[in-house]
Amino acid sequence: MRGTLATLAGVLALLGTAAGASGATAPTHGSIAGIVPRTVGLQASPSKGLPKLAGSPKSATFGFDAKYESLINQYLTDVEADSGGAANVYSVDPQYYDGSGSIQYQSTFAGSYVDHDPLPTSGCDDSYFGTSDPVCLTDAQLQAEIQSVLTAQGWHGAMNKMYFLMTPDGVGSCFDSTPASSGGECSTNAFCAYHNYFVDSNSENVIYANEPYVFSGCNDTFDGQGFPNDPNADTTINTISHEHNEAITDPITDSSGFAWLDPSGYEIGDLCAYTYGTQLGTVGGQPYNQLINGDHYSLQEEYSNADGGCVLKLGGAVSPVTFGSGPLDYYGGPVMHTNTTYAIYWLPTPGNDVAPAVTGNLAVNQLLTSTTGSWSGGPTDYSFQWQRCSAGGTGCLDIPGATASSYALTIADGGHTVRSTVSATNANGASPYAASAATGLIVPFPTATGNPIISGVAAVGRALATTDGTWNTAVTLTYQWQRCAANGSSCGAITGATTNTYALVSADAGHSLRAVVTATDAAGTTYATSAATLAVVDVPTDKSLPRISGRAKVGKRLSASHGSWTYSPAGYRYQWLRCSRSGAGCVPIRRATHSLYRVKKRDARHRLRLRVTATNAAGSRMATSSPSKLVAR
Numbered sequence: 001m002r003g004t005l006a007t008l009a010g011v012l013a014l015l016g017t018a019a020g021a022s023g024a025t026a027p028t029h030g031s032i033a034g035i036v037p038r039t040v041g042l043q044a045s046p047s048k049g050l051p052k053l054a055g056s057p058k059s060a061t062f063g064f065d066a067k068y069e070s071l072i073n074q075y076l077t078d079v080e081a082d083s084g085g086a087a088n089v090y091s092v093d094p095q096y097y098d099g100s101g102s103i104q105y106q107s108t109f110a111g112s113y114v115d116h117d118p119l120p121t122s123g124c125d126d127s128y129f130g131t132s133d134p135v136c137l138t139d140a141q142l143q144a145e146i147q148s149v150l151t152a153q154g155w156h157g158a159m160n161k162m163y164f165l166m167t168p169d170g171v172g173s174c175f176d177s178t179p180a181s182s183g184g185e186c187s188t189n190a191f192c193a194y195h196n197y198f199v200d201s202n203s204e205n206v207i208y209a210n211e212p213y214v215f216s217g218c219n220d221t222f223d224g225q226g227f228p229n230d231p232n233a234d235t236t237i238n239t240i241s242h243e244h245n246e247a248i249t250d251p252i253t254d255s256s257g258f259a260w261l262d263p264s265g266y267e268i269g270d271l272c273a274y275t276y277g278t279q280l281g282t283v284g285g286q287p288y289n290q291l292i293n294g295d296h297y298s299l300q301e302e303y304s305n306a307d308g309g310c311v312l313k314l315g316g317a318v319s320p321v322t323f324g325s326g327p328l329d330y331y332g333g334p335v336m337h338t339n340t341t342y343a344i345y346w347l348p349t350p351g352n353d354v355a356p357a358v359t360g361n362l363a364v365n366q367l368l369t370s371t372t373g374s375w376s377g378g379p380t381d382y383s384f385q386w387q388r389c390s391a392g393g394t395g396c397l398d399i400p401g402a403t404a405s406s407y408a409l410t411i412a413d414g415g416h417t418v419r420s421t422v423s424a425t426n427a428n429g430a431s432p433y434a435a436s437a438a439t440g441l442i443v444p445f446p447t448a449t450g451n452p453i454i455s456g457v458a459a460v461g462r463a464l465a466t467t468d469g470t471w472n473t474a475v476t477l478t479y480q481w482q483r484c485a486a487n488g489s490s491c492g493a494i495t496g497a498t499t500n501t502y503a504l505v506s507a508d509a510g511h512s513l514r515a516v517v518t519a520t521d522a523a524g525t526t527y528a529t530s531a532a533t534l535a536v537v538d539v540p541t542d543k544s545l546p547r548i549s550g551r552a553k554v555g556k557r558l559s560a561s562h563g564s565w566t567y568s569p570a571g572y573r574y575q576w577l578r579c580s581r582s583g584a585g586c587v588p589i590r591r592a593t594h595s596l597y598r599v600k601k602r603d604a605r606h607r608l609r610l611r612v613t614a615t616n617a618a619g620s621r622m623a624t625s626s627p628s629k630l631v632a633r
Helices: 009-015 068-081 089-095 139-153 231-249
Strands: 107-115 135-138 161-166 171-174 194-199 205-211 281-283 286-288 290-292 295-297 302-304 309-311 339-346 351-354 358-360 367-370 374-376 381-389 406-408 417-426 448-450 454-456 463-466 476-484 501-503 512-521 524-529 542-544 547-549 557-561 571-579 596-598 607-616 619-624
Touching (some): 068 107, 068 231, 068 290, 068 295, 089 231, 135 139, 139 171, 367 417, 463 512
Parallel strands (some): 161 339
Antiparallel strands (some): 194 205, 281 286, 290 295, 351 374, 381 417, 463 501, 557 596, 607 619
8 A cells, every 4th residue: 555654444434534635645655555453442543643453562473373374375376377357356457557558467476485584683663552563673674684585586576576575473564663652654553564665686676565464453354354264364365465456556656656546645455445345155154255266265345447446356346435535547657567476474583682602611621601692583492502613713613512502621622712603493493503702712631742851960969850841731830750660660759859850869879760740721630751760870889899910029910800889880990009018008109090000119028909989970989909919029
């Protein structure tokens, strides 16, 4: 229907009023159907004095009843099958024309599409006298969704195509963002449906009708409508017939595209709204007035210039015009010579309003928890999928099996970020996943990338030091020195040896040592162990004394062995001694510091001895041989 906000014949008759030629003005924007909600408890509009509903807020079911889609598809298929016939309400259309000729009344049905896109955030407020919807969408939002479907389906706008958008229970609409309570034209106070057009992304005219789901006041029986198939579907089918016929005769619904209107600016369907003419019969006690392709429907009449009133078919019984001024006049502009119809059923999955959020300690082995976020569309259940991302939060991939609301971080997550994704489910299906922000870097479980290394000399009285080793992350370190068997086995902690240096003591002699470095971060604790040192040496101790061999006689050469020692001396020093006849009172012989010694004249009548000094990393110790025989001349 065209117009800004208009009451219809049924309501006017109920109130005992009539509209004259001055009762409406030419529209300043696209059409609205103006099928005013009607029920008991009509109240006056505070803004325009028109009858409105009293009611209560609707529930957010966001669906249709089981028969809805199939019955509407059946109807559009039947219109195609009966196209061109003279026994239904479309038969009046061919009497109207534009500069290219008359309307042909050739209608085809190209099929339907179920749209599961989530609902956008409400762009309007249809609250009116206690009646409201959980979601309210503006005409611009509906146009955007139709464009989304056209793009997804590869469909196009044209002057011979019309799209019917069926929105579900719980979704109201207003023509723009003006609240219904402030005079906005909404599905709760002004229309049951409307048709309009927009220019799409291909610069094509998209002609469409907004068909809200069964508002109270749109499906009343006191005006004569019957429901031979299903009250909800039959109500919408009636408004589809209304908008379809109007769009055929006046598709471009603005002041630059007028086609056939009455002098007050009303269209073919407006003049006959809520007039149903003569019944043909009943189905299950419900009246019908149209038999189209063998199926029963209850449709409003359409205005016929040829008949001078509202008719169910060309040349049929004429009902008086109770609304507008009629007849229709051609104001210029195009008509639909032929047309193809498409049905879009918007059964939305939930829409995400606030993304999920992740809480918890960002470290391996810690538990993270995800909220569901906030959703529109009446979700009844949620699904979770955790993802592992790069350190920068990109390249996120699903983590197999991580499908609960909480997730225990694993070693694989260390050095990465993670995020949760959540899908909400309602009766229409599951939504796309909504992602949380990526977390900060996950602290990895500490792992040594290089073991500690001991430096220093493994000798009693000396000190050893250990490096920290290298680690994959920032860690806190502690140290523990261990004493082991000489071959590096059977290690045990040395009490109190807990710094990165250690002074070797006598108890370490003959053992090897190693350092254990323990690393801790928020993810846990681990350790790394150095290689064992060589066996620790102490100061050498003689096990057998040095010995002198050879003939003790002037001019002869004596030789000596250094004896045997503990802790593997690294070297020996020799010193020959000249002693008394008894072997005492020994003094060093100058320059006699080798293991061989040639006996000198001065040695005659003396005894000789050899002093050996054994040295290793721990220090040195001396041992002296037994005296030689008395040196002979």
